[in-house]
Amino acid sequence: MTATTEGRNTKRRDGKQFSFPAAASLCLAGTIAVLNSSGNAEMGTTATGKVAVGVFDETVDNTAGVAGGVQVATRRGCFQFANSASTDAIANTDIGTTCYIVDNQTVAKTSGTNTRSVAGVVRAVDSAGVWVEF
Structure with missing residues (x-):
């Protein structure tokens, strides 16, 4: 394609809401x-090779369906999750660093010796949990 020589109406998104094909699983x-690895959305678990895209905006039960057969809405932003325990707990000194997925609602300070995928960036820590930006 060649460069345009006049203005154009460029499609846009706010970068917050996206829909993805759902894995043959439950998305809460x-x-x-x-x-x-197939590009289908599923809940976070301790595993490598997953790409965090935010949180699910809706519950979709595709357990009896075919992977990719339905779409599920997600949202990017900054969300609060449970903090891991013991030496993997995230502290205020970790603000601005990468955190890792433990399960569908918990994040940790480390990759668990390369067994966890990246969740996002730690933005705040309080008594109720960790604020993670996706």
């Missing part, structure tokens, strides 16, 4: 949403 609203 408010839980960590990841894409698996």
Whole structure:
């Protein structure tokens, strides 16, 4: 394609809401949403190779369906999740660093010796959990 020589109406998104094909699994609203190696959305688990895309905006039960057969809505932003325990707990000194997915609602300070995928960036820590930006 060649460069345009006049103005154009460029499509845009706010960069916050996206829909992805759902894996043949349950996707619960408010839980960590990841894409698996097939590009289908599923809940976060301790596993490598997952790409965090935010949280699920809705609950979709595709357990009896075919992977990719339905779409599920997700949302990017900054969300609060449970903090991991013990030496993997995230502290205020970790603000601005990468955190990792433990399960669909928990994040940790480390990759668990390369067994966890990246969740996002730690933005705040309080008594109720960790604020993660996706």
